[in-house]
Amino acid sequence: xxxxxxxxxxxxxxxxxxxxxxxxxxxxxxxxxxxxxxxxxxxxxxxxxxxxxxxxxxxxxxxxxxxxxxxxxxxxxxxxxxxxxxxxxxxxxxxxxxxxxxxxxxxxxxxxxxxxxxxxxxxxxxxxxxxxxxxxxxxxxxxxxxxxxxxxxxxxxxxxxxxxxxxxxxxxxxxxxxxxxxxxxxxxxxxxxxxxxxxxxxxxxxxxxxxxxxxxxxxxxxxxxxxxxxxxxxxxxxxxxxxxxxxxxxxxxxxxxxxxxxxxxxxxxxxxxxxxxxxxxxxxxxxxxxxxxxxxxxxxxxxxxxxxxxxxxxxxxxxxxxxxxxxxxxxxxxxxxxxxxxxxxxxxxxxxxxxxxxxxxxxxxxxxxxxxxxxxxxxxxxxxxxxxxxxxxxx
Numbered sequence: 218x219x220x221x222x223x224x225x226x227x228x229x230x231x232x233x234x235x236x237x238x239x240x241x242x243x244x245x246x247x248x249x250x251x252x253x254x255x256x257x258x259x260x261x262x263x264x265x266x267x268x269x270x271x272x273x274x275x276x277x278x279x280x281x282x283x284x285x286x287x288x289x290x291x292x293x294x295x296x297x298x299x300x301x302x303x304x305x306x307x308x309x310x311x312x313x314x315x316x317x318x319x320x321x322x323x324x325x326x327x328x329x330x331x332x333x334x335x336x337x338x339x340x341x342x343x344x345x346x347x348x349x350x351x352x353x354x355x356x357x358x359x360x361x362x363x364x365x366x367x368x369x370x371x372x373x374x375x376x377x378x379x380x381x382x383x384x385x386x387x388x389x390x391x392x393x394x395x396x397x398x399x400x401x402x403x404x405x406x407x408x409x410x411x412x413x414x415x416x417x418x419x420x421x422x423x424x425x426x427x428x429x430x431x432x433x434x435x436x437x438x439x440x441x442x443x444x445x446x447x448x449x450x451x452x453x454x455x456x457x458x459x460x461x462x463x464x465x466x467x468x469x470x471x472x473x474x475x476x477x478x479x480x481x482x483x484x485x486x487x488x489x490x491x492x493x494x495x496x497x498x499x500x501x502x503x504x505x506x507x508x509x510x511x512x513x514x515x516x517x518x519x520x521x522x523x524x525x526x527x528x529x530x531x532x533x534x535x536x537x538x539x540x541x542x543x544x545x546x547x548x549x550x551x552x553x554x555x556x557x558x559x560x561x562x563x564x565x566x567x568x569x570x571x572x573x574x575x576x577x578x579x580x581x582x583x584x585x586x587x588x589x590x591x592x593x594x595x596x597x598x599x600x601x602x603x604x605x606x607x608x609x610x611x612x
Contacts, residue, residue, distance in 0.1 A: 432462020
């Protein structure tokens with residue numbers, strides 16, 4: 218599978234991540250074209266410059282605000298950002314990945330400020346440049362067809378940082394919340410080296426790995442430059458390549474029996490759990506005592522995301538108890554995404570293989586659904602056309 222390894226010896230920010238992915242192979246023109254699908258695309262422009270940090274050639278990405286007075290919206294809340302993404306013409310995969318990053322940041326900010334995540338009024342993270350960084354990150358990852366992101370120990374820096382609430386210690390409270398359980402060091406620099414956006418990307422998408430994981434074959438390396446001039450090279454180093462190893466994570470299944478909940482809630486609950494990092498979510502019809510019909514909710518999750526999913530279940534369902542069962546082993550076929558050009562438009566197809574032989578090919582449902590709505594043709598026709606094209610390509 219296609220994977221990244223983030224070497225965060227000088228921390229990570231949204232624009233460092235973007236710069237590294239651009240140098241690792243994403244065309245700048247493609248990123249700009251996709252960002253143009255945001256409803257607020259007229260509020261900014263992207264500026265990408267080659268630079269050097271302690272002799273290392275890197276790309277520095279800057280978001281230039283346009284017509285600031287005309288487009289001044291104050292602080293954006295989570296609901297505003299969700300609406301912004303929904304109204305955009307971006308692909309469903311990009312929307313979901315961007316939303317997952319915003320969700321974890323909102324949860325951290327909400328805990329720090331004592332508010333529900335949906336009521337958090339974003340400051341730095343809600344600003345235009347941070348929206349561009351997060352959505353841009355999702356666009357680049359989709360372009361590179363990345364399925365796994367490994368992240369090193371994080372150097373967070375020290376001292377104090379000025380923000381909307383005044384001077385705060387480094388790491389800032391929301392960053393500290395996002396990095397709980399992660400390997401971090403202060404380092405020698407009295408600067409903020411991990412921003413909320415960078416921490417959100419790590420928390421939402423990353424798996425910790427002390428060094429390049431076994432089974433990772435590097436194809437290229439990209440460097441994204443940070444804003445500060447430091448004694449060390451202020452760059453994020455990103456290795457892009459193929460990962461053929463096993464993921465060392467502890468998995469569990471969370472189970473809940475529910476017999477008194479409005480069934481309309483399940484769709485929303487699924488979205489929340491998947492955005493929080495659940496690997497899979499499903500329900501099974503069961504009968505409980507007194508022959509009452511009910512649903513058993515099951516959530517497959519790794520250890521790192523378990524507490525977040527448990528909190529969502531207690532907050533969003535009527536359950537007051539659950540079961541957690543360890544998973545002894547999980548086998549995964551290797552996978553990659555193949556983009557196919559059909560007469561209706563582009564469809565991503567998931568191609569899976571086991572022991573070197575293709576075992577499954579599946580068009581992405583959301584892509585087919587979007588084209589079916591746009592072209593006003595039956596969904597099954599789009600799916601059949603995508604399968605025909607990918608079958609011809611694979612022989």
